[in-house]
Structure formats: structure tokens, C-alpha cells
Amino acid sequence: xxxxxYIFLFLLNIGNFSIFAQEQKMTAAEIAQFKEDVNIVAxxxxxxxxxxxxxxxxxxxSKDIETSxxxxxxxxxxxxWQYKKPYNYSIIFKNGKILINDEGKKSAVDIGNSKIFGRxxxxxxxxxxxxxxxxxxxxxxYFKLKGQNLAKFIPKDATLKKYIKQIELTFDKxxxxxxxxxxxxxxxxxxxxxxxxxxxxxxxxxxxFTN
Amino acid sequence: MQKSTIQFLLINCxxxxxxxxxxxxxxxxxxxxxxxxxxxxxxxxxxxxxxxxKTNITVYGHEMSGIFIAKKINDTTHRVVFTTEFxxxxxxxxxxxxxxxxxxxxxxxxxxILINTLEEDFRLLLKNKYLIQEQFENEENNxxxxxxxxxxxxxxxxxxxxxxxxxARSSKTKDKITITFTLENDIFAKKVVILHQxxxxxxxxxxxxxx
Numbered sequence: 001x002x003x004x005x006y007i008f009l010f011l012l013n014i015g016n017f018s019i020f021a022q023e024q025k026m027t028a029a030e031i032a033q034f035k036e037d038v039n040i041v042a043x044x045x046x047x048x049x050x051x052x053x054x055x056x057x058x059x060x061x062s063k064d065i066e067t068s069x070x071x072x073x074x075x076x077x078x079x080x081w082q083y084k085k086p087y088n089y090s091i092i093f094k095n096g097k098i099l100i101n102d103e104g105k106k107s108a109v110d111i112g113n114s115k116i117f118g119r120x121x122x123x124x125x126x127x128x129x130x131x132x133x134x135x136x137x138x139x140x141x142y143f144k145l146k147g148q149n150l151a152k153f154i155p156k157d158a159t160l161k162k163y164i165k166q167i168e169l170t171f172d173k174x175x176x177x178x179x180x181x182x183x184x185x186x187x188x189x190x191x192x193x194x195x196x197x198x199x200x201x202x203x204x205x206x207x208x209f210t211n
Numbered sequence: 212m213q214k215s216t217i218q219f220l221l222i223n224c225x226x227x228x229x230x231x232x233x234x235x236x237x238x239x240x241x242x243x244x245x246x247x248x249x250x251x252x253x254x255x256x257x258x259x260x261x262x263x264x265k266t267n268i269t270v271y272g273h274e275m276s277g278i279f280i281a282k283k284i285n286d287t288t289h290r291v292v293f294t295t296e297f298x299x300x301x302x303x304x305x306x307x308x309x310x311x312x313x314x315x316x317x318x319x320x321x322x323x324i325l326i327n328t329l330e331e332d333f334r335l336l337l338k339n340k341y342l343i344q345e346q347f348e349n350e351e352n353n354x355x356x357x358x359x360x361x362x363x364x365x366x367x368x369x370x371x372x373x374x375x376x377x378x379a380r381s382s383k384t385k386d387k388i389t390i391t392f393t394l395e396n397d398i399f400a401k402k403v404v405i406l407h408q409x410x411x412x413x414x415x416x417x418x419x420x421x422x
Binding site: 185 | 274420
């Protein structure tokens with residue numbers, strides 16, 4: 001009995017240790033280096049295309065809701081987010097407009113100077129390129145993982161905070177680009193987006209940004 | 212004397228016209244002997260199933276889309292969440308026969324009239340047990356009447372395969388809400404349409420298989 005307890009405590013300890021090892025705070029010097037690495041890469045990004053898988057996690061569901069597709073970005077602010085599976089749905093941010101194509105049903109929303117959509121646009125582009133280290137907008141904390149870096153952003157703006165409690169960007173350490181975006185909602189439910197097959201600065205046809 | 216007779220006749224005619232034009236919702240059905248006193252609807256009643264549907268809502272000519280998620284969380288209660296395709300939660304309710312709780316709702320949708328409408332719709336959609344008082348038939352359907360406070364719910368079973376195809380929530384004279392089901396199998400609806408007769412509101416749910 002006693003041995004079992006020791007083994008249990010031992011395992012618990014390992015568990016704790018590994019959790020600790022998984023997410024370790026960066027030192028000030030490491031933060032500076034990490035930000036510089038990301039900014040250098042982000043500055044080079046004129047266009048970007050990537051596959052993504054989105055996992056919607058709601059605590060009460062037995063399984064995450066999985067959808068997937070492709071995302072395209074082109075400087076300065078063209079963004080196309082296309083769901084291909086299990087349904088076709090695309091949303092394009094372009095010249096102050098949001099263009100939606102829902103299984104062939106097209107619509108457009110003029111966002112003009114809408115502050116919140118401007119912010120969302122900046123947020124998505126920032127999330128994917130990784131360049132959103134804006135201390136005026138967010139309280140940011142930095143962590144090291146195995147082969148990866150992690151930055152956590154807590155919005156300062158009250159309106160934004162109502163929708164998003166925290167954003168977590170996971171970076172590949174070598175490439176200094178984003179591999180996962182996690183958006184946590186106020187109630188601890190979250191959306192996790194995994195980016196795969198990223199191509200930087202390949203030519204992207206303009207048709208991608210038309211509805 | 213003559214004048215009052217004419218008045219009496221006029222009033223009677225008027226009443227007759229009103230009564231005929233507002234005839235009972237069952238006027239075209241033939242009464243039948245009751246063959247059961249309770250009916251259970253299985254379409255949203257399995258506590259192990261995540262009911263996830265792509266949703267299109269048309270309200271007074273405006274369209275919006277998103278993901279409808281429902282899950283039976285205990286014997287009496289369903290959790291209902293509506294999110295955008297991106298995964299942001301727009302509303303989150305808990306609903307049972309007698310209770311209704313708003314866990315969260317974005318401020319843009321936080322309107323009493325909308326919440327009350329959805330409460331009635333979702334309660335009807337998720338209701339899985341009906342007590343039957345009367346029975347009718349028409350050419351295609353066996354129709355069961357279940358009283359529910361000021362309203363009556365009518366359940367339409369196809370004569371061909373004995374499946375529940377439609378639920379109509381009605382006043383004495385008019386349908387208020389109809390819900391039609393397109394079935395994947397005996398216990399699962401792949402498509403659901405909630406249609407309001409007195410306001411221009413249509414909610415269409417299309418099941419999608421998460422990969």
C-alpha cells in the first residue's frame with residue numbers, strides 16, 4: 001500500500017515536473033531575441049498561403065468540431081479565409097469590405113471604418129504572421145516549449161475582451177513563424193487553429209480575393 | 212323592429228364570415244380514434260450525441276449563418292450554442308420544459324424579443340415527449356394534437372413510413388411555427404427547417420459530419 005502511494009506521488013511529481021518543463025517563462029534576453037526573430041521573418045512576408053484545421057472546443061461536447069481549409073494573405077491587408085471541409089464557406093477581408101460566400105450564396109458587408117472589424121482584421125493578419133507584439137493593445141507573456149515558443153496575449157480593450165479572453169500563438173522555434181493560434185473565449189471554451197504547409201511569398205492569384 | 216332584424220342578420224353574417232375565414236386549424240383534417248396517448252421524438256434526445264448543424268437564418272430579408280450546436284446535458288435540459296463559422300460564440304443557452312437560462316449572448320443579439328422567440332423555437336425543437344389528446348388524419352399524414360398552454364402542438368407522421376415529418380405550433384386558428392424534418396435515419400434529422408408564420412423568420416439547420 002505504502003509503495004503504491006510512493007509510486008503515485010512519484011508519478012505525480014513527474015507529471016508536475018513535465019508540465020513545468022512544457023511551459024517555461026522566457027528571460028528578458030530571450031524575449032528580446034524571440035521578438036526580433038519573429039519580426040525579421042514577418043517583415044519579409046509579402047504574401048502567405050497555408051492550410052488550416054480548426055478545432056472548436058466546447059466543454060460540454062464529447063468531440064471538438066473540426067473544420068478545415070485554406071488561408072491566403074497578401075500585403076497590405078488582403079485576407080481570404082476558405083473553409084473547404086465539411087462545407088464550403090469563405091470570408092474575404094478586402095478594402096473595408098467583408099465578402100462572404102456561403103455554399104455559393106454571396107453577400108458583402110461594408111465595414112468601412114468599423115473599429116472592431118479593423119481590429120479583427122489586424123488581429124488575424126497579426127496572428128498568422130506573428131507580428132502582433134503591441135504592448136499598447138495587449139498584456140503579453142512569453143514561454144518556451146520543446147522546439148516551440150509561445151506568446152500569450154490578453155486584450156486591454158474592453159470591447160475586444162468581451163469576445164476574446166486570451167490569444168495564444170505558438171511559433172516554430174527554427175522558422176519563427178506561427179504554427180498554432182488559440183483563441184480563448186471568456187468561458188474557457190476555445191478555438192484552436194493549426195496551420196500547416198505554409199508557403200511564404202509565393203505568387204497568389206487575385207481571384208482568391210474575389211467572391 | 213325591421214331595422215334591428217337587419218342589424219341582427221348583418222351581425223350574424225359578419226360573425227359567420229369571421230368564423231369561416233378563421234376556421235380551426237384542424238378544419239381540413241378528419242378526426243380519428245386516438246391510438247396513443249404519448250409520443251416521444253428521438254431527433255435530439257441522445258445524451259451521447261453532439262448535434263452540430265450548419266445554420267442559415269433569414270430574418271426580414273437579412274441573412275446570417277453560423278453553427279448550431281445542441282446537446283442533452285441531463286434528463287431535462289439541453290445546452291444550445293450558436294457560433295460563427297470562425298468559432299466565436301454568439302449565444303449560449305440552457306433550456307428545458309420549464310426553465311431557460313442565458314449563459315452568454317453577444318450584446319448585438321441581446322434583445323428580449325429575439326431571445327423569447329428563440330426560446331420558444333428551441334424548446335419546441337428539442338421537446339421529446341408529447342401528451343396526446345386528439346388525433347386526425349389527412350391524405351398523407353396521421354396528425355396528433357398535444358395541448359401546450361395557450362398553444363397546441365400538432366405532430367404530423369407520414370402514413371407511408373410512420374415518421375415524424377413536421378411539428379406545427381398553432382393557436383386555435385393559425386399555425387405560428389412549423390418545424391419540418393428531413394431524416395437521415397429513424398432517430399436523426401439531417402435537415403431541419405424552423406419557419407415562423409407571423410414574423411418573417413426562417414431557421415435552416417443542415418447537419419455536417421465533423422471529420
